[in-house]
Amino acid sequence: MGYSFEQVFQAEYVPLRAYLYKRVGSSLAEDLAAETFAVAYRRWDDLDPSRPVRPWLYGISANLLRHYWRRERRRLRGVARSGEGPVQAEDEASVERADAQEQKRVLAAALAELRPDDREVLLLHAWAYLTDAEIAEALALPSGTVKSRLHRAREQMENRLAASGQVEVKRLTPTAEQ
Amino acid sequence: MTTDAIQLLRDHWSEVPKADEETVRRAFAYATSGTRTRLPRPLRLRGVPPLRLRIALPAAAAICAAAAALVATGTFTGGARQTPRHRVLLNGDQAVDPFWTTYTRNGGALSSVGVNFSLNIANASIQLQVVHSDATSYAEAYAGSTQVVYQTQVATTTPPASSSALSAWSGTLSPSDWSGGCQSGLYQMKWVAVKPGTSFANASSTPGNLEGASEWFSCTGS
Numbered sequence: 001m002g003y004s005f006e007q008v009f010q011a012e013y014v015p016l017r018a019y020l021y022k023r024v025g026s027s028l029a030e031d032l033a034a035e036t037f038a039v040a041y042r043r044w045d046d047l048d049p050s051r052p053v054r055p056w057l058y059g060i061s062a063n064l065l066r067h068y069w070r071r072e073r074r075r076l077r078g079v080a081r082s083g084e085g086p087v088q089a090e091d092e093a094s095v096e097r098a099d100a101q102e103q104k105r106v107l108a109a110a111l112a113e114l115r116p117d118d119r120e121v122l123l124l125h126a127w128a129y130l131t132d133a134e135i136a137e138a139l140a141l142p143s144g145t146v147k148s149r150l151h152r153a154r155e156q157m158e159n160r161l162a163a164s165g166q167v168e169v170k171r172l173t174p175t176a177e178q
Numbered sequence: 179m180t181t182d183a184i185q186l187l188r189d190h191w192s193e194v195p196k197a198d199e200e201t202v203r204r205a206f207a208y209a210t211s212g213t214r215t216r217l218p219r220p221l222r223l224r225g226v227p228p229l230r231l232r233i234a235l236p237a238a239a240a241i242c243a244a245a246a247a248l249v250a251t252g253t254f255t256g257g258a259r260q261t262p263r264h265r266v267l268l269n270g271d272q273a274v275d276p277f278w279t280t281y282t283r284n285g286g287a288l289s290s291v292g293v294n295f296s297l298n299i300a301n302a303s304i305q306l307q308v309v310h311s312d313a314t315s316y317a318e319a320y321a322g323s324t325q326v327v328y329q330t331q332v333a334t335t336t337p338p339a340s341s342s343a344l345s346a347w348s349g350t351l352s353p354s355d356w357s358g359g360c361q362s363g364l365y366q367m368k369w370v371a372v373k374p375g376t377s378f379a380n381a382s383s384t385p386g387n388l389e390g391a392s393e394w395f396s397c398t399g400s
Binding site: 005009010011013014017018021022026030033034035037038040041100103104107111122123125126127154157158161 | 183184186187188190191194195197201202204205206208209210211319393394
């Protein structure tokens with residue numbers, strides 16, 4: 001094998017923790033990141049050296065995250081509900097901050113409404129920067145299933161954003177998605 | 179404004195507090211403690227205390243000391259002008275901190291790397307290399323081929339009596355000295371420290387020598 005567990009830990013702990021932080025928040029992210037590497041350490045000898053390690057790691061974390069899907073949805077709904085009300089100040093910076101805050105609320109609400117399987121694929125792509133092929137590897141899914149879930153999730157997000165009037169989203173056609 | 183939903187997700191969830199050194203060390207110690215045989219149920223659902231409490235166990239604490247030399251700290255690509263100390267020990271028996279680096283960046287581009295050795299080998303000699311990989315991800319870089327773009331050999335000095343180390347060396351590397359200058363892709367520093375009378379080629383087969391490497395880092399900051 002071209003890399004050791006220590007090297008993979010060194011390279012991947014920080015980005016994995018960051019990904020999990022976005023999914024479930026600070027303290028749980030640290031637990032799940034550590035647990036992901038604990039599982040990886042136990043299964044290290046099972047890792048096929050010809051396969052990339054990153055999808056394998058995120059696949060482990062995805063299995064751990066499944067237990068927290070409800071919690072994640074509650075968290076997203078919390079973000080969607082949060083806010084400081086209408087902005088009173090009229091300066092440009094305040095308005096921009098308010099717009100950004102509203103946009104994040106819409107995004108969080110849309111994420112919360114996604115099917116958990118679709119959300120998993122979308123966020124592996126958006127926040128973990130995994131490709132379609134890597135997501136398929138991580139979740140042990142056919143490539144076509146990943147593409148269709150990702151397309152459905154993006155479409156749902158974009159519909160929600162468009163309905164909110166927050167942004168005019170750049171819609172991707174099914175052809176472009178392939 | 180026309181925006182991609184994926185990009186919006188990245189933009190709005192871009193802020194992540196950096197993991198502190200202690201957290202990384204604990205995570206490594208926990209992962210490699212090997213005290214569990216399987217993961218029965220989610221930790222929180224079982225009411226298991228948070229990681230920070232569980233790994234306070236003496237066994238894990240002992241592993242922490244060894245792990246201190248293995249884990250990296252701070253960010254890997256370095257957005258700030260200077261990053262905290264990084265260290266990793268791949269082979270050898272020194273417990274802590276034989277090697278650390280400080281990256282200085284100017285507008286994202288790497289301008290210099292401060293390199294420090296603190297060794298438990300008296301009168302050690304050090305061979306330091308900078309290698310380059312065309313890979314864009316750490317995993318690919320570890321698995322792929324690399325090219326040596328800089329190499330130097332230095333003699334250590336004896337540190338002050340107050341230091342626990344037997345020999346030390348500090349210096350600064352500049353990307354402009356590397357073959358090809360500052361390229362895209364990833365870089366890594368590799369080093370070997372040997373006892374007097376030992377060749378670098380035989381370092382790994384000779385007890386008491388040390389070898390290691392830095393984390394991968396980008397030069398361009400992109």
